[in-house]
Amino acid sequence: MSPSAHPLLPPELQASYRDAGLWQDTSLMRIFAERARTSPDAPLYVGDAPRTYAEVATMARRFAAFLLDRGVGPGDTVVAPLVSGWEATAVVAAASCIGATLAPLPSRATRSQLLGLLEATGAAVVVISGRVLAKRDWKGTAEDLEKDAPGLRTLVLTDAAHAPDQASELPDVASACAGYEPAEVRHTDTGAPFLLLSTGGTTGPSKVVMHSENAAVYAATQYAERCGLSPSDVVLSTGPFGHASGTIFTLFAPIIAGASVLPATRWEVRETSRAISRHGVTWCLMSGTHIYDMLQLDDDQVPLWSSVRGLSAGSGSDERYAAAERRFGFRIRRMYGLTECVGHAVMPEDAPGDVRMARDGLPFDGVECFVEGGGDAGEYLVRGPSLMLGYLRRPDLTAETVTPDGYLRTGDIVSIDRSGFVRYVGRVKDVIRRGGINIDPLELERLLVQHPDVTDITVVGVPHPRLGEQAVAVVVPREGSEPTLADLTGLLAEHDVPRQSHPERIVLVAELPKTEFGKHNKPAVKQLLAGLDPHGEVNG
CATH class of the missing domain: 3.30.300.30 (ANL, C-terminal domain)
Incomplete structure (x- = not known):
């Protein structure tokens, strides 16, 4: 199957991405299935619910068969308010297996955000975490979806033990897969919309960003290579499912590298520190807020982080990052990106210390960027292999945001030095x-x-x-x-x-x-x- 053309990038640029191997025209499920074939017993998830590569890949293919049996396939959308973990990975990989579109939401999403996304996508399936349904303001949601979302055909639970009232009424992922043989891994359209990421709405998902699987695999591959991830790594997953951090960089990237994942369903710095020590975490993706909490730890808790060789982080101060490096002894690799052009810059490991602590990353291979007006700082424009396909059902907004030659107007004020390192300065609009x-x-x-x-x-x-x-x-x-x-x-x-x-x-x-x-x-x-x-x- 020939992949669909990108609607916003010049054809010759798309051809150059393929020639350079930046777009691989392969799916997450194909990469995952190969990992499971060559290293079936390698641990994919560690922690309270350990699972091997083979176990999760098999469950993904069984769930794909379950979806196919309900008529779900290319062009259909699976909406998924989930927490990170093996079940979430199985759902993502199942959608990849059959060429469906996945619309993830974080567990802190509101009921109205879910309903808005269902209306916008006409989704056929909702896979929802019991942890979400158990929240007080979600009471009655499962029962109401039948009338609130008339296009919905199937509702499935993950983390079913957290919603015992619903568990007796609804299938969970494991029971839904019972009796199904693993589906064949299909050749799917890796240029079509695969991932729908909600962004930009204080009062709801006012913008839904469409990404192809080529973009997601590219961004995850570049991140894994830049951070040196390998099968010996254990990656802490703190980013919320539904954001690029939790759906691409701590889900796609570890699978591409053959690494293991420790999901942190709730961030509490002391509890997480103990889990890091217990499971030998070596790599983390964090925000400046996480780093702040780490700096509040008592001295006797600092050794709990001794297995961590490094982490990537965004949105934090120079002083905070420098203080964390001095105290914990690992190296911080700053990163920068946007939902519309996901995570496209990470600091190289060998960058000089004064650059590493003062800039926000070096763009990935294939990324082109500049500051409008050519001054020291200005609005940042960027295009590259991880550029979105556009905003769902918003061609007007897409045309306003992306130039005719494929550059995204980010709304960020950025400076770029002579070596190409970027530094976030602020926002054009009041945010x-x-x-x-x-x-x-x-x-x-x-x-x-x-x-x-x-x-x-x-x-x-x-x-x-x-x-x-x-x-x-x-x-x-x-x-x-x-x-x-x-x-x-x-x-x-x-x-x-x-x-x-x-x-x-x-x-x-x-x-x-x-x-x-x-x-x-x-x-x-x-x-x-x-x-x-x-x-x-x-x-x-």
Whole structure:
């Protein structure tokens, strides 16, 4: 089967990717099946639910047969709110096996995000974690999906023990596969949409990014090679399933390298440290927030990280990374990327120390990038083998975001030095970066100004030692009212805004500084907050 052409990249550029071996025109399942054939007893997952390569690959092919029996195939979408682990990998590989499209969601997704994705994709199958269904605000979801998503044909559980009320009514992945022989690994269209990653919406998945399997395999291969992953490595998976970190870099990449994976379904730094020591973790992918938590460990817990040879990390400060290297003795490899052009820059191991600690990576093979205007810093434009196919059902937005010759307008302000190393500087638009999550303050303001006790409001990001930034709601209250933080977050919860996007402080003021054009003067607001709260203590 000839792969579909990329709709946004020039044909001659696509041909060059194949000539250079950057697009391999092979699927995750084909790579996985070969690993399982040559090293069947090698551990793929370690921890509480250990599984070998052969065990997970066989389960993936059985689940593929289950899906085929229900008429699921190329062009059909499987929506999957899951936690990382062997069952999630089996679901991803099963979709790859039959050429279906996978739309993963993290376990912290809201019910409205799931329903929005089902409506946008017309999905035939939902595979949902019992850990998700067990959450209080998801109660009744399984029963309601039949009427809320009329196109849905099949609902399957993973982590079924965490949702005992549903386990008796719904099949889990293992029971769904019972009685099925493993499906043949098909030759699928590796240029077609395979991965749908939701991004950019504080109040829901307002943008769904489409990626081909060629892009995902390329990004994972480049990451594995740049980080030196091998069958002797044990990779800690902390990234949420549904994001590129948890669906490509700690799922695809270890399989491509033949490495093992320790899934961390919940980040708690002391508990995770003990697990790292117990299972001999050698490599991690983390954020600046994880690094902050690690620096809070007591001295007697630092040796628990002695097996770790290095880690890749994004969205953290130079000083924090340098402090972690001094304390733990491993090497940090900074990385940079976007959902629309996934993880396309990682710091080489042999980069000089002053560069390694001050830049955010060197682009992967085949990536072309530049700063608009040619100055020291400006909006970053990039194209390469991991460029998205576009936004799902948003050709208008795709055309606005990608130039006619295939360059993505990232909205990031970046500097590029003479050697090609990139450094993230900021955003063109007003975005709050909280622990690796982008929060659009305008979306929050449009909702919060509707509160009856609010006359005017702006939401700004202020520095936070652990998260990088923290969202603060600065409110002009209605006369005689004194709204609280709980009042505001309660309104956001009613609109299904994820908790990680909620403001964490509230400050009441008599009036908000305005520009000469009558808009909120956010630099002046931030200066006001610095004067009111120099220690960064949480108010409200």
